Amino acid sequence: MSARYVLEGEWTGYVERQRRVVHREVITAPTRIERLRNLHAILYTDGTSLILRLREAEHREQVKEIRGYTDLIRECEAQPGAVVSVANLPSIRRAS
Numbered sequence: 001m002s003a004r005y006v007l008e009g010e011w012t013g014y015v016e017r018q019r020r021v022v023h024r025e026v027i028t029a030p031t032r033i034e035r036l037r038n039l040h041a042i043l044y045t046d047g048t049s050l051i052l053r054l055r056e057a058e059h060r061e062q063v064k065e066i067r068g069y070t071d072l073i074r075e076c077e078a079q080p081g082a083v084v085s086v087a088n089l090p091s092i093r094r095a096s
Helices: 030-037 070-077 090-095
Strands: 005-011 020-027 041-043 049-056 083-085
Touching: 005 030, 020 030, 020 049, 020 070, 030 049, 030 070, 041 070, 049 070
Parallel strands: 041 083
Antiparallel strands: 005 020, 005 049, 041 049
C-alpha cells in the first residue's frame, strides 16, 4: 500500500486574522510527493502568499479536501526553488 500525504495551503491574508486554509488535498503519487517536498510557498503580487505544508496522513484519517488552488499548485510544482512567485509563472508571462 502506498503512503498518503496531505497537502495544505494556507493563505496568509493581508492581516493575521485573515489567515486560513484554502487548499487541502490527498496526494498518493510518489513523483508528485517528491516535487511538493521542495515547494514551500507561492508568493502573490499583492504581497500575500500561499504557505504549503505536506504531511503524511494518519492511518484511517478522513481528509476533507478543499481544491481551491489545484491548477496553480500544479504549475508551481514544475518551477525550480522552494518559493515561487506568481509573477514568474510561464502562464502569467504569456497572458501579459
